[in-house]
Amino acid sequence: MNKFSTILFALIFSSLLTSCKSEAKKETSKEETETTSTEKAAPYSLKNAETTIGFTAYKTTDKVPVNGTFEKIEITNGGDGNSVKEAINGVEFNIPISGLETKDNGRNLKIRKFFFGVMENTVSLTGKLSIDSDSTGVADFTMNNMTQKLPFKYSIEGKTFNMNTTMDIAKWNAQSAIDSLNIVCKDLHQGEDGVSKTWSEVAINASSTFK
Known part of the structure; x- marks a missing residue:
């Protein structure tokens, strides 16, 4: 070669x-x-699910309900799984206060400014959901710069997850925020007995339908 x-x-x-x-x-x-x-x-992802978060607060000694929703929720960690239960378990979330809606602009402003606005570091509500059994769980819920455990009940129907709970806001050291809101809403929160009252109890319900 x-x-x-x-x-x-x-x-x-x-x-x-x-x-x-x-x-x-x-x-x-x-x-x-x-x-x-x-x-x-993942077959189930909360980021792609349709989620609604509702709440019911109470005013006057007769405990008149005031309903509202949070129109924004961000999944910050987890939220994926091979089943609805698996996707929910361990998910971490962030709920901006700016998304609060009660269908009354004046009321929205008062709640944001005179309730959440007097708390510490509460531009948003954050938490983590943990499933304990086939019907109960607990949320590590952070508000007013404090994290407390909030037990909840839930059900799963097909691809829809429903949960509900009742929280006592005072347990998050937020009594001053309740008092602040009651002052600016004194007349509106006054019942037939002449007493103005804003309850610390708030019912919460949430629903996520996976695609």
């Missing part, structure tokens, strides 16, 4: 070797992409 043939053979062999390496890298990259895609695609 002459010198020219030797050089030509070396070039061809080098080209084939490089091509094989390139194809191997492409296959590896494709496998990695497919694996990552499979890991992310």
Whole structure:
């Protein structure tokens, strides 16, 4: 084999070797992409679910209900699973106070400013849900710079998760916030007995329907 043939053979062999390496890298990259895609695609994801959060507060000594909702919720950690229960268990969330809605702009402003606004670090409500049994769980709920455990009951119907609980806001050291709101709403929270009252008890219900 002459010198020219030797050089030509070396070039061809080098080209084939490089091509094989390139194809191997492409296959590896494709496998990695497919694996990552499979890991992310959980059958149930709270980020894609339709979630509603409602609450009922109470005023006057007759305990007249005042209903509202939080129209925004952010899933900050977890929320994925192979079942509804698995997706809920361990999920962490953030609920901005700016999303509070009671269908009364004046009331919305008062609650944001004179209730949540006098608390510490309460631009949003945060928490983590943990499932204890087939019907009960507990939320590590943070408000007014304090985290307390909030037990709840739940049910699962098909792809829909429903939960409800009642919280005593005073347990989050928020009595001053209740008093603050009652002052600005004194006349509106006054019953036939002439007493103005804002209850520390608030009922909460939430529902998530997975797609």
